[in-house]
Amino acid sequence: MAGFTSQDNLINEVSTNGKFYRADWQKSTFATTAHTAGLWYSLFRGGGNPAADTILGTGTNLAFQALKDDTASATGIQHGGDVGGGTGYKHLLNAAAQTAAATTAPCVLMLVDLLGFYPITTVTTTGDQALNNTVTLPRYTDGAGVQAFLTPSTVMGAGTPNIRLTYTDSGGTAGNLTPATLPIGNTAAAVTSIVYSGTGSGKYGPFIPLAAGDAGIRSVQQFNLSATYTSGVLNLVLCKPLMTLPITTFGVTAERDLVNQFMSMPKVYDEACLAWLMLAGAATPVASPLSGHLEFGWS
Amino acid sequence: MAGFANARVMADAQDAGQYLYASFRKQATQTTGAGVWFDLSMSPGNPAPNYYIGTSGVFTALRQSTDGGLRHGGNVSPSKKFLRKLLVMTPTAAATPLQMILCDYIGFYGFIDESVLDEQFMDNTTPLPRHADGVGVQMMPVVVAGHTGGQTFTVKYTDATGTTGLVTNTATMSTQVVNGTILNSQQSGATYANNGPFLSLPAGSSGVQQVESVTIGGVGDVGLFALVLVKPLASISIRGIDAPTEIDYLTDMTALPQIEDDAYLNFLTLPNGTLSAAPIHGMIETTWG
Numbered sequence: 206m207a208g209f210t211s212q213d214n215l216i217n218e219v220s221t222n223g224k225f226y227r228a229d230w231q232k233s234t235f236a237t238t239a240h241t242a243g244l245w246y247s248l249f250r251g252g253g254n255p256a257a258d259t260i261l262g263t264g265t266n267l268a269f270q271a272l273k274d275d276t277a278s279a280t281g282i283q284h285g286g287d288v289g290g291g292t293g294y295k296h297l298l299n300a301a302a303q304t305a306a307a308t309t310a311p312c313v314l315m316l317v318d319l320l321g322f323y324p325i326t327t328v329t330t331t332g333d334q335a336l337n338n339t340v341t342l343p344r345y346t347d348g349a350g351v352q353a354f355l356t357p358s359t360v361m362g363a364g365t366p367n368i369r370l371t372y373t374d375s376g377g378t379a380g381n382l383t384p385a386t387l388p389i390g391n392t393a394a395a396v397t398s399i400v401y402s403g404t405g406s407g408k409y410g411p412f413i414p415l416a417a418g419d420a421g422i423r424s425v426q427q428f429n430l431s432a433t434y435t436s437g438v439l440n441l442v443l444c445k446p447l448m449t450l451p452i453t454t455f456g457v458t459a460e461r462d463l464v465n466q467f468m469s470m471p472k473v474y475d476e477a478c479l480a481w482l483m484l485a486g487a488a489t490p491v492a493s494p495l496s497g498h499l500e501f502g503w504s
Numbered sequence: 505m506a507g508f509a510n511a512r513v514m515a516d517a518q519d520a521g522q523y524l525y526a527s528f529r530k531q532a533t534q535t536t537g538a539g540v541w542f543d544l545s546m547s548p549g550n551p552a553p554n555y556y557i558g559t560s561g562v563f564t565a566l567r568q569s570t571d572g573g574l575r576h577g578g579n580v581s582p583s584k585k586f587l588r589k590l591l592v593m594t595p596t597a598a599a600t601p602l603q604m605i606l607c608d609y610i611g612f613y614g615f616i617d618e619s620v621l622d623e624q625f626m627d628n629t630t631p632l633p634r635h636a637d638g639v640g641v642q643m644m645p646v647v648v649a650g651h652t653g654g655q656t657f658t659v660k661y662t663d664a665t666g667t668t669g670l671v672t673n674t675a676t677m678s679t680q681v682v683n684g685t686i687l688n689s690q691q692s693g694a695t696y697a698n699n700g701p702f703l704s705l706p707a708g709s710s711g712v713q714q715v716e717s718v719t720i721g722g723v724g725d726v727g728l729f730a731l732v733l734v735k736p737l738a739s740i741s742i743r744g745i746d747a748p749t750e751i752d753y754l755t756d757m758t759a760l761p762q763i764e765d766d767a768y769l770n771f772l773t774l775p776n777g778t779l780s781a782a783p784i785h786g787m788i789e790t791t792w793g
Contacts, residue, residue, distance in 0.1 A: 212758075213510030220514075220586060220760050221507025227640060227761070228710070229605070229702060229736045236697045252697025254642075254704040256673040275708045283710035285639070299757045301739055303603050305539035305774050306692040456539075456601040456776040458741040464758040493692045494539075494699040496774075498605075498739055500759050 207293055207504055215464070215502060224503045226285030226295070230254060231496040232481060234309075238395040240489035245402040245411040247356050247442075248481040249319065253494065255280040258480075262358030262438045264324050267428070268337035269443075271321040273476040281319065281478035288503045289475055295501040296463075296470040302450050302497035303458040309493045310455045311486035315411065316471075316499075317444040319478040320344055320351065323425065325441060328361065328434040333371065333427040336441075341424065344474045345445050348375035348423030352412035354399050354442050354482070361394040362435025368401055369429040370413060370441075375421030384416050390434065399482070400439070411482050412446075447471040447479075450497075458497070473501060506584040508793055514754070517793035523588070524790050526575040530771065532779035534682040539691030541701040542779065543646045543732075545609060545770035546684035549783070551575070554770065556648050556730035558614035562627040563714070565611040566768035573609065576790045579765035585792040586753070586760040590740045593748035596782035602742040603774040604784075605701070607734040608767045610634055610641065616718050618651055618677070618725035623660075626715045626731075634764040635735045638664035638713035642702035643672070644732045644772065645687035651727025653679035654695075657687075657720045659703055659731065664711030673704035677725060686772070687729050701772055702734075734772070737761040742784070763790060 209215040219225040232253040240246055249258045260278040264270045274281045288295055302314055320343060323336050345351050355368060367387040373379045389407030394400040402410035415422070428441060448471055452459045463469050473479070479499070508514040517523070532547035545554040551572040558564030568576070577585065592604060610633065613626050635641050643659060659672045675688035676695045689700030698704035705712075715731060738761045740751050753759050763769070769788075773779070 213512075215758060216511055216514065216754070216760070217507065217509045219758070220584065220762070221505055221509060223507075223762070225759065225762075227736060227759070229642060231699055231702065231704075233692075233697045233699055236694045252673070252704065253699060254702050255707060256698065256704045258707075278707060280707040283708070285710065299759055303741070303774065305603075305776055307539075309692075454601070456603070456774075457743055458601075458603050458739070460739075460741075460757070462757050465755060490692050492694045492697050492699075494696070496699075496701065498736065500757070502758070 207289060209504055218504045219502045226501045228282055228284055228499045230282045231494060233492045233494045234489055235397040236492045238397050239491050240485035242485050242487050243404045244485055245399040246397045246483045246485060248483055250397050255282055261322060261440045262324055266326045267323055267334060269321050269323050269340045271340050271343040272319045272478040273343060274478055279478055281480055284473055284477065284479060284501055287475040291475045294472040294474045295503040297447065297473055297499060298464055298502050299500040300448060300450055300461045301458050302452055302495055304452060304495045305456045306493035308487045309489050310452045312452050313484040314450045315482040316447045317480055317482055318447060319480050320443045320445060323441040325428060325439040328437050328439055331430055331432055333429045336425050336428055338424045348421040350445050351421045351443055352446060353422055354411050356399055356440055356442060357394055357396050357437050358440055359438040360396055361437035363392050364432055364434040365392050366390050366434055367431035370425050371427035372425045373423045374419040375423055381416045381419060383413055388413055506582055513793060518791055522792045524577040526788050528574050528786050529783055531783045534684050534780060536775045536779045537680040538776050540678060540680040541686035541689040542773050542775055543684045544773050556612050556614055560615040561613055561624060563611055563613055563630045565630055565633040566609045567633060567766045568768050569766050571768050573768040573770050574788055576763050576769055576788060580792040581765050583792045585763045585790055587738055587763055588754060588791045589752050589789040590738060591748050591750045591787040592740055592742050592784060594742055594782055594784050595745055597745050598777045599775065599779050599782035600742050600744050601776055604740050605736050605772040606738045606769060607736050607772055608634060609770055610733045610735060612730045612732040613715055614730050615728050616731055618720055618727045621720055621724050623717045623719045625717045628714045634767060638711040641711045641733050641735050643712055644702055644734050646730045646732055647681060647683055647685040647687050647727060648730050649728035650681040651677060651725040653677045653681060655720065655722035655725045657718060659718050660716040662713045662716060663709045664713060670706055670709055673698045675703055
């Protein structure tokens, strides 16, 4: 049985059995998108180590594509490969992040396992558009804890449409709708931004709100814009949030011990595609670097 | 079996003397830049500086027994040695806050010429002395002779799975030029998307077994750099001059990073100003069993 039976067992696994992996990462904010305070962004497309993704926006319009740590053109933070033949998991033990780039702090980072995405090129179409779910979730297959966010891979045109999903929840109930007040897209939303994030009515972040009582998304059946977005390419991304890490101060490292300090030890499943979301607390210049590490243990 | 079966076994090992306290003091002479990663191994102090002396383009191994670095005790095989605690402090305000990464410096390819625009092939006659499978091993280009900056470069390498011919994403040379600067590190800037401290590996690649070649882009530059292979082990940061920082890697950051026999240990740092004349004092504690 995976997991740790005790703290002694954890010590034994990481020291005696060497079941430990440290991943150092560095991601820059996107090279052409300055961050606005109060908006959420994805660092998936920022350069660094791992490099910028080039997969969002590709593939068949409205068809779900799964993401894994070894998916070509997807650049998740590497976490040491599979430990259970594709169905096992590691535990995240520690995490840290810092930035020494001017005006990048404060910010909040959220580590997510990117499960897949629906590319949406038909952004001038209003009303429900049926999504293709031939491919299903590669992890968290029941949808428990799975959330959705919407981010452009090509800058959006003029428009402030309401955004609504029709989805099947983690209990298997179909036909659930995004509740009112619906998220409102930002006009000319920039690449990597989460298009409905910000402050004011109709702004949410980072995830699209779920219907009352729902705890996750298994699949999305319909995507609805109330008005044209004029141009651009959207990506409806499904992910599992794993942890948050606030950076309070320029140059000061944010640290999380997830065993003793914030006891949670989030599971990171084999093939997880790890990436950061970022809530900008200040106007942040393009290509501002953030760096840190993740440490994993397993049994 | 090497390692610790539980906390009691670890405590017993410490009581039995399988434990080392060692102090260090590093004091840079270089004027470092805010937000630019810097290799503290090239700075004076205790341990003595490392200058990356070796034949151009040839892999040179680094070892505690021959090159120094932070003292962590002798070889313990067949037991295993682990980092238990780190303590760091500085009395110099200009040096803080300061992020530090303790690395095992495995070795380096010396004196790579930034003016040569042809593909420069590396010599791998000498194998990696530690972490030979390349898992978690990163590439860190370190300035050893100043330049102007702004030119690009890529590195072709064999990754931890044994796949040959992989090429890093394009890096841009920093305009910070003092020796010890991480060549691809800049505080920010659109041309520095693939910023340091380590070179940007392509999707799915998680480590480096060996470097095959280096290619300088643009019009080249006048400097030289060492391409260092490191295994990052642990992180710690100095937040201010009002208190030292201590981390117990068992109870504060459950990790127990393993230190291999004869490892050359030193620090990679991210200053927020100049480190010149700023002493970094510290203590490293290791245990084995």
